[in-house]
Amino acid sequence: MASTTSIISGLSHHYVRKSNSSLHDISSQDSQKSPRTSTRLECKPRMVINKMILNNFKSYFGEQEIGPFHKSFSAIVGPNGSGKSNVIDALLFVFGYRANKMRQARLSELIHSSQGCENLDSCTVEIHFEEIIDLYGSDDFEVVPHSQLVISRQAYRNNTNKYFINGQQSNYTEVTNLLKGRGVDLDHKRFLILQGEVESISLMKPKAPNEHEDGLLEYLEDIIGTSKYKVPIEEASEKLENLNEERSEKLNRTKIVEKEKQSLEAKKKEAEDYMRDENSLALKKSIICQKHLLKCKNSIDISTREVNQLRAELREEEEKHAQIKQDNKDLEDKYGESVEAYQELEKETNEILKELASYEKENINLGERKKHAISKRKKMMEAISTDRHNFSEAKTAIKFNEQDLVDQMEVMTRLERSLGAQEIELEAIRESLKGKTEVYSIQIEEKQRELSPWSEKINAKQSAIDVAQSEYNFLKEKIDSTRKDLEQAEETIASLQETHRTKEQEILSSKNRINATKREIQQIDTKLKNYHRHQENLRSNLADARQRKDEAKGLLQSFQSRDIILNSLMKLKNSGRINGLHDRLGSLGVIDDKYDVAISTACPALNDIVVDTVEVGQTCIDYLRKNTLGRAKFILLDKLPVMNMHPIPTPDNVPRLFDLVRPKEDRFAPAFYSVLQNTLVAENLQQANKIAFGKTRWRVVTLNGQLIDKSGTMSGGGGKVIKGAMNSKFSSDVTPETVEKLEQERNHLEEQWKKFNEEFRSLESQLQEKKNELPSLELELSKLEMDSNTCVKRISDTEKRISDLRQQNKPNVEDVRRMEQLRTQIDSLTQELERLKRQSSKIEEEIKSLQDKILEVGGDRLRAQKSKVDQIKEQIVITNERITKSQVAKSKAEKDITKFENSLSKNKKELEELDNEIKELTEEIQQNAEAAHSIRARADETKSILEDKKSELDEIKEKLDEKTEIINRIRAFELEIKNKLEDSERSLLEHKNTEDKWKNALCDLSLHNISDDEEQDEFQLYTDDELDAMSENTILGEINVLEERIKNANPNLSVLNEYRKREKEYMLRAKDLEEITTKCDECKNEYDSLRKQRLEEFMQGFTIISQKLKEMYQMITLGGNAELECCDSLDPFSEGIIFSVMPPKKSWKNISNLSGGEKTLSSLALVFALHHYKPTPLYVMDEIDAALDFRNVSIVANYIKERTKNAQFVVISLRNNMFELADRLIGIYKTYDKTKSITINPHEIEAQSFLES
Structure with a gap:
């Protein structure tokens, strides 16, 4: 560890950038370097990693470039914990591995998170690939132009990631497919050999115990490529097993059927x-x-x-009568045109007559107005004459009364003188008798003196009464005169009203006559319209009667001329020898003639004979056979299945043939349904195609006889159609009596037709008469209405005069009041006069008594004189009365003169107006008469033309009737020929039907196909x-x-069907057996072929790998031996592969029994052998030398150094024996918890040290 760190530190100043020189590829056959040349190796381009750029990935902060890598052998060195293995994680990250393969739980944990850098958003790794071509004898190479490839992957804090190819966003699938296409084995990860995973090869079992684990066999098969056959072989094996089971089953069934067939x-x-x-x-x-x-x-x-x-x-x-028919048609057209012309002329004439009636009506109106005006003028003249006469009488009355007053005054004077003389003479007589009568005279004088005041009072009262009575009489006469005029006017209006009532009754009667005429016209017109409709109905009924008669006659002939077979059977039935025989099916039902062709085409079975039972049918067949009458088909009612014959929904609601048939009896309905089923009727072929080939297939027939079956085949149609298989009337209902009755009905209808035409012409004549009568009635009504209107107008005028007279008769208020006053005054004065007379009556009686005494004393002379004096006094009283009356009459006559002058002036003015009106009316009447005369001339002319047209129309009608009669006779003759033709055609059809029956009988004959082994019989024509x-x-x-x-x-006979079924079943079973046997053979061949191909390919690769394994192991171990052996030499896939190793100077052992170093060497030998068999361009090894001693490390390092020329090795190692042989050293170190890298070219350092020394 210390030496590695010191080397990195000492060489840090020798950091170099990417060099164009690369490590030498080591040939597997020559361990010595070849001379440096510029010649290309004859090999394909291979992909290498140029460099890696890590940005914030795991321990690498910021952007860190690792590389450039050597084209063959690069070693990554660095202290533990510095981040060497993160280089491999970076590779796996770009190659698409999950976070758990990079020792993290989530992608976000791959982002660098050292102190102060905890909030980085993402991390990125870029791998720069390029394709190179090695140059022979040199470390140099040529980069293939445009072969550079940059693949990167970026992970984010939210555990999402993105892939990029040359800067363009991509996805996992594209990246992995691209790498696989460039030779990187991502499936088996042979490019990656991690620490501890080398020995895992040695721990593999010969064969995987289950499908979820790998054994050495599966490992090798994946590399060799024969694992692709495993699934097809398993499927083929399973298929073969299933087919064998199926074949066994079919073989057993075939044997059973064969045994059954032989028994028959x-x-x-x-x-x-x-x-x-x-x-x-x-x-x-x-x-x-x-x-x-x-x-x-x-x-x-x-x-x-x-x-x-x-x-x-x-x-x-x-053809012979075509011209006559054409002439008749032309005459009908001419008659129609003449009728139209006549109607048009009649319409024109009626219009002229209406116009003439209008003028005549106006003329009558004007005449009535003139007559009324003349009547008024006459009355006015009478009134003027009366006024003149009254005026003259009034003047005469004035003169007479004036003269009478003079005369009466003279008489009064004379009487007063005479009274004076007679009174003197009377007084003298009284004086002479004074001595005798003095007493009486004194008494009389006393009484007269006593009576004198009363006499004065009585005379005054009487005078006042006379004056008041005279004034009262004058006013009363004035009122009575107006009342007389009013009474006369009322008598006149009563007369006019009576005349108006008479006229109104005459108008009503005239209107009733007109309405009656109009009703008669309307009734006749309605009758004519009804006659028109009835004419069509009668014509239709006549045609129907003729047709029914012809059809019945045809049906009767058809019934009488049925074919021999049916007639023979029906005779047998009628004789009582067969019960249960009915008739041919087509005769047991009827259908509308519209569907005759359709049902005749769609149902040939209508000629089948219907019987009740099988026995009846068999009896009929025996009878026909015995009498050699031929063959017939029978429908057995008792064998017909129960069927649902209810209506069904149909496309476009087209009718079903069965629903259109009306069976003679309900029990025959199943027979019709058995032959018709659900056959539909379409109007035309287009509709039939639409219905027949819809979603549901239908059997459809058109009205023209074109038939489309459910199978789609089309038949029927053409020039000759099939019809007559079913009638619209039951033939059994037609008898000779029926035909005779129908003929009588036809004759009766023809008589009705003739009578109807006569009535029709009579009604037309009546209609014309009524139409001609109507204008004169309307003219008469117009005159009556004018007279009535004149009466109404005169009544109105009289009523107006009566109103005026009533106004005049209505007393003046002052006059009435005055008359009342006068009446009261007269009554009062009369009462006072009577009172005075009563009061003075005693005195007068006393005076009269005294006077009587005097008269007795005076004798006759005194009485005579007294009488004279009294007479004179009476004359004086009468004269006074006449004077008063003359005065009153004179005053009245003076007032009448003023009145009559005013009336005369007014009447003269009205007379002038009436003269002007009469003149104007005379002129209008003259003008109207002239216009009416012109129109009347036109009317007379059109009437004359109309009459001529009527005559011409009657003449054409007569000719047309004659022609029609001729045409009817011709048609009757043609109808007779047509009937004969129909009979002949029916006979021809019957012969054809008989021929069709024999053809059907011939077609119904069939020959049994007895055996395929013998020659079959055939019908001969x-x-x-x-x-x-x-x-x-x-x-x-x-x-x-x-x-x-x-x-x-x-x-x-059922044995034949059974035998055929068994034979057919046997053939089918044999065929199925043959087919399944063929399938089994094919499947077996396929199965064997796959197994053989898998075995050959596997053994071929296995042999190469095993041989190379032996060479590699001998080379690495300097004398050891290793082999791959099949547990089952005949079938390596049954038991798997054993990896046996014989280390130097040791015996053969299973690899699982070796030490750690021996297992590593053995596994490395297999890895190198597999590389030889199937090279991968890139290998990454992580401290595979950890378990090896320095000697074996040197051997492996030298092999990697010398023996690889076509792959790039990146080895992470802490053993100097390994990394000192590398062509490129990549140092990894960590400062401040952040990893960095440095790349060193040992050859340049060595050359530089040599130059410095």
């Missing part, structure tokens, strides 16, 4: 003989089928000729001549013989 041989032969008879029977029946097909072919040829002939006849008939030459009776006789033999035979 006898029964199989009996069944094959039976099947040969059936083959012969099928061949005979094939001939019978072909003979029937020949007959069908001949019938088809005849029917085809009939069909072609009828088609030609129909085509000829259609014969020519027509060959078939004619064959005797049908002979063949039928042979058939009967064969059928009898087959019937009497009682083979167990």
